[in-house]
Amino acid sequence: MIAFIVRRLIGLVFVLFAISVLTFLIFFAIPGVDPSRSLAGRNPTPETVAAVKHEFGLDRPLPIRYGLLMKRLFISRDLVSYGNTAVKVVPELTAAAPITFSLIIGAAIIWAVLGIAIGVLAVVAKGTILDPLIMVLALIGISLPVFWLGEVANLLTQDRLHNTFLFSWVPPLGYVPFTQDPWQWFLHLIIPWITLSILYIGFYARVLRANMLDVANEDYVRTARAKGLSERNVLTKHILRNSLITVVSLFGLDFGVLVAGGALLTEVVFGLHGIGYITYQSFQSLDLPVIMATVLYGAFFITVANALVDVVYASLDPRIRLA
Amino acid sequence: MAEFAYEPEPEVVLAPGEARQEITGKSPWRLAGRRLIRNRSAMAALAVFLGLVAVCLAAPIYAHHIAHTQAIEPNYTGTTVVNGKRVDVIQQGGGKLGIGEIPISPTWHVNYFFGADTAGRDVMARALYGGRASLFIGITSAVICCVIALILAMVAGFYRRWSDSVLSRAMDLIWAFPVYLLAISLATVLLTKPNGLQWGPIHVVPSSLWVPTWIIAIVYVPYVFRPVRGQVLATREKEYVEAATAAGASNFRLMFGEILPNVISTVIVMLPLMIATTVLTEAALSFLGIGVQDPTPSWGTIIQDGQGLLYERPLVAIVPGIMIVLTVLSLNVFGDGLRDALDPRSKVR
Numbered sequence: 001m002i003a004f005i006v007r008r009l010i011g012l013v014f015v016l017f018a019i020s021v022l023t024f025l026i027f028f029a030i031p032g033v034d035p036s037r038s039l040a041g042r043n044p045t046p047e048t049v050a051a052v053k054h055e056f057g058l059d060r061p062l063p064i065r066y067g068l069l070m071k072r073l074f075i076s077r078d079l080v081s082y083g084n085t086a087v088k089v090v091p092e093l094t095a096a097a098p099i100t101f102s103l104i105i106g107a108a109i110i111w112a113v114l115g116i117a118i119g120v121l122a123v124v125a126k127g128t129i130l131d132p133l134i135m136v137l138a139l140i141g142i143s144l145p146v147f148w149l150g151e152v153a154n155l156l157t158q159d160r161l162h163n164t165f166l167f168s169w170v171p172p173l174g175y176v177p178f179t180q181d182p183w184q185w186f187l188h189l190i191i192p193w194i195t196l197s198i199l200y201i202g203f204y205a206r207v208l209r210a211n212m213l214d215v216a217n218e219d220y221v222r223t224a225r226a227k228g229l230s231e232r233n234v235l236t237k238h239i240l241r242n243s244l245i246t247v248v249s250l251f252g253l254d255f256g257v258l259v260a261g262g263a264l265l266t267e268v269v270f271g272l273h274g275i276g277y278i279t280y281q282s283f284q285s286l287d288l289p290v291i292m293a294t295v296l297y298g299a300f301f302i303t304v305a306n307a308l309v310d311v312v313y314a315s316l317d318p319r320i321r322l323a
Numbered sequence: 324m325a326e327f328a329y330e331p332e333p334e335v336v337l338a339p340g341e342a343r344q345e346i347t348g349k350s351p352w353r354l355a356g357r358r359l360i361r362n363r364s365a366m367a368a369l370a371v372f373l374g375l376v377a378v379c380l381a382a383p384i385y386a387h388h389i390a391h392t393q394a395i396e397p398n399y400t401g402t403t404v405v406n407g408k409r410v411d412v413i414q415q416g417g418g419k420l421g422i423g424e425i426p427i428s429p430t431w432h433v434n435y436f437f438g439a440d441t442a443g444r445d446v447m448a449r450a451l452y453g454g455r456a457s458l459f460i461g462i463t464s465a466v467i468c469c470v471i472a473l474i475l476a477m478v479a480g481f482y483r484r485w486s487d488s489v490l491s492r493a494m495d496l497i498w499a500f501p502v503y504l505l506a507i508s509l510a511t512v513l514l515t516k517p518n519g520l521q522w523g524p525i526h527v528v529p530s531s532l533w534v535p536t537w538i539i540a541i542v543y544v545p546y547v548f549r550p551v552r553g554q555v556l557a558t559r560e561k562e563y564v565e566a567a568t569a570a571g572a573s574n575f576r577l578m579f580g581e582i583l584p585n586v587i588s589t590v591i592v593m594l595p596l597m598i599a600t601t602v603l604t605e606a607a608l609s610f611l612g613i614g615v616q617d618p619t620p621s622w623g624t625i626i627q628d629g630q631g632l633l634y635e636r637p638l639v640a641i642v643p644g645i646m647i648v649l650t651v652l653s654l655n656v657f658g659d660g661l662r663d664a665l666d667p668r669s670k671v672r
Contacts, residue, residue, distance in 0.1 A: 005381040018496050026508050139659075143599070143651040145606050148626055148644035151633055155641075260501040265607055269630075279504070280611060283511045291511060295504045303499045 004314055012194055012307045019299045024066050027292050073296065079289050081282075089293045099175050100274035103196065103266065104258045106189055111197035112251060115204025120240060122209045123216075134205065141202025150195045150269030157191055173271040192270045195262065199253060204247060211243035218242075249313050256305025260298030355588075358664040365660020371653040375646065379454030386448040396618065397444065413439070429638055437638045444620075450643050453620035458650070460536045460614075461602035467540035468597060469590050472547035476586075479548075480555025481555065481578055491552070494545040499593045502542050503607065507536045509633070510613035521667040539601050547593055554586045561585075588665045595658035606647050606654045622647050 060068065072079040077090040122134045157167040170191060176184040215221065216239055224238045226230075255264075264276030271277075275294060282290035337343060347359075350584050359365060413426055426439035439448040479490040497505065558564065559582060567581050608614030609623025617624060622643035631641025 015495060015499055019499055020491075022496060023508065026512055139655050140648070140652060143648050143655055144602055145610075145626075145644060145647050145651075147607060147610050148640070148647065151626065151630060151640050152644070155633055155637050160637075257501055261504040261507075262501055264503055265610070268611070279507065283507055283611075283613065286511065291508065294506055295500070298501050298504050299499055302501055306499070 001315065005311055008307050008310055012303060015024060015303050016300055019303065020070060021066065023292060023295050023299065024069060027288050043307050060246060069292070079293060081287050081290055089290050091299060092290075093278065093293060096273060096275050096278050098177065099272050100259060100267070102175075102178065102185065102189060102265055102278060103192055103272060103274060104255065104263055106193040106256055107196040107200070108251070108256075110193055111200035111204060114197070116244075116247070118201065118205040118210060119212065120235070122205060123212045123239075124235070126213070134322045135209070136207045138202035141198050142206070144198060146195060146199060147265040147269050149198065150192070150266060153191050154269065175272050191243030192266055192272065193198070195270075196258075196266045207250065208243055208247055211246050212239050214244050215239050245313070245316050248316065249309050252305055252309035252312065254304045256309075259305070260302045262292065334482060355664045356514050362664065365657050365664075368653040368656035368660070370634060371649060372657060375454065375650055375653070376458055377456055379451050382451035382455055385451055386445070396527075410419055421624040425635055426632070426639075428636060438636055439563075440625070440636075440639050441632060446625070446639050446642060449620045449625055450622070451648060453622045453625050453643055453651075454646055456532055456615050456621035457602055457605055457609075457623070457647070458620060460532055460539065460605045461598050461650075464536045464605075465594060465597040465601045467536070468543045468601070469547050469594055471540065472544045473551055473587075473590050475544070476548050476551035477578055477582065480552045480581065481559060481574070483556075485553075487534040490548075494548050497542070498545040498549075500542075502604070506538050506542050506604065507611070507613060509541070510535070510608065511612065512513065513538070514616070514632070530616045532615065532619070535605055535608055539604050542604070543600065544596065547590065547597065551586055551589055555582055555590050558582050558585045592658070592662045592665050595654045595661060596625055599654035599658065602647065602650055602654070 027184045042164040053071075063186050069079070073090065077088070079089045081089055081092075118134060118138070122131045122138075125131045125134070154173070155169040158173070161167045162170065169187065171184065171187050176188050176190060178185040221234060224234045229238075259275075261276055261279060263274065264279060266272070267276040268280050278293040279291060281287075283295070324571040335343065426441060435604035440446055440449065475490050475494075479487040500508075521552070564577060564581050567577055572580065603613055605621065606626070609621045610627045611623075614629065615621035615624050625643040626640045629636070629638075629643075632639050
């Protein structure tokens with residue numbers, strides 16, 4: 001197990017380095033915008049432009065620029081925005097992180113519970129009309145664009161049905177920190193949670209159902225039945241447990257992707273100023289340091305999450321360790 | 324030798340009026356085709372998808388000959404006829420305060436059936452034109468993605484050693500990026516060059532549909548590459564490949580004659596599901612303003628336009644969304660059917 005973790009860690013370091021180089025090359029070696037133009041003011045003298053370029057290290061050779069950037073991003077953490085030099089990128093992202101995590105953790109709880117419940121229900125109801133019906137609903141769920149679903153949800157809960165008993169409790173768009181008012185925090189997030197989780201509920205229900213039907217054909221399930229275990233015991237202890245291994249690994253990956261920017265669309269639609277929203281604003285204004293920082297932190301988070309999933313997976317299923 | 328001697332087949336005794344049935348060999352493809360055609364929901368989904376494609380292809384006919392509106396150029400001063408009266412497409416006095424401008428609401432007539440957007444353009448015509456862009460990008464990028472992934476997977480899986488290491492690590496690298504963040508990075512760089520990119524004879528302007536097409540295609544290559552590479556690796560060890568090698572087949576012949584026909588079904592199964600994914604991705608990127616560029620419509624850009632009008636003219640955002648859902652849903656159902664037909668033993672994924 002330890003050898004597996006060490007091997008995974010070494011791979012992780014290489015991938016992280018390669019990601020940072022690639023991101024650097026995408027943004028800075030293919031120059032799309034020149035920040036000295038927007039920062040040096042109108043009609044700048046060549047000296048001002050040169051000074052701004054020097055401040056951002058843009059007059060240095062590429063490898064040194066890469067090193068400088070990484071230092072300002074991860075060690076001194078004082079990288080400033082191109083748009084406003086008073087804004088430090090890394091603290092801004094750290095401040096936005098609780099919003100993104102609030103959104104994703106709530107949605108993840110909803111989709112894990114409902115996805116598993118619906119998947120199991122479909123397996124139990126196999127052979128009746130309920131199973132294909134559930135699967136059609138799940139398929140519709142995974143076919144909905146999340147930003148559009150969010151707009152429709154806004155239309156109904158903020159406007160058309162807001163004055164009815166159904167949605168009169170829905171507060172205006174925005175975010176209230178948990179530490180300030182937990183109940184308002186909950187109310188503000190419940191519609192975004194449901195919107196974000198619908199895709200995953202459908203997806204997890206489908207995957208779990210397919211996995212359970214697969215596992216149901218295994219020999220040990222037949223043995224369990226032959227021993228005279230109750231159908232309920234066979235379903236929960238033998239079929240469901242073994243099918244959940246795949247779901248656990250998917251859950252880790254999806255969670256990582258969402259934290260690393262996948263929740264961007266939901267944040268934009270619901271006006272939640274999390275990490276995704278900051279990314280959105282920064283590419284609207286071509287604020288390269290901010291985009292660079294979010295992409296790098298995002299990619300790092302995903303890579304680390306992947307590595308964690310591998311380790312968890314290996315501890316759940318010993319066959320993986322040898323691969 | 325006697326046991327191999329030719330024996331004439333016994334004469335089959337036919338019932339009166341019964342025709343003699345020939346026994347014919349059927350290829351796996353034909354069997355799969357038959358399974359697919361018998362799958363009613365898959366065929367219905369295919370019909371819906373092809374219907375959507377046909378309707379969107381007919382967008383210019385609709386705009387020019389039926390609705391007499393146009394979908395691309397802004398039309399702030401346009402007028403249309405509702406109930407015999409000529410009215411402005413952009414009307415004064417919108418919003419809760421009664422000031423500002425608001426596009427016309429759905430007329431439920433052929434012109435401006437679903438009303439107009441903020442620039443006075445016919446939403447119905449725009450949704451159809453948008454479908455052309457969205458479907459073009461979706462289908463083309465999925466095909467490009469699958470072709471690139473197939474070629475790379477064949478090379479990596481067949482030659483193994485360093486070509487496999489290099490390609491697999493490169494794919495891992497793309498895989499490590501969050502899809503949307505990688506697409507955003509590439510789009511930001513490509514779209515910020517005012518004169519577009521110039522690579523030798525290839526010149527790409529930012530407004531070109533090829534920019535989002537290629538971005539989306541590249542972002543999804545690892546998702547197709549991984550399973551196909553695994554299959555190539557497995558197929559290459561099969562006895563018939565060994566037999567072909569022993570018969571003196573060249574590498575080229577082994578790759579295209581023996582391995583390709585046995586892995587292509589994996590790619591074919593993935594294609595409709597990839598198109599569903601790429602259509603959703605295009606919509607998301609365009610919604611964020613980094614896909615299809617104004618004034619060219621696509622379903623994502625129309626939804627973005629509609630966001631500002633959400634409470635006053637909700638149909639602007641709802642109509643293209645429903646078209647996206649129909650497209651993606653029909654592709655997913657058809658993709659499921661195709662997988663069941665071509666690969667009955669595989670799992671749902």
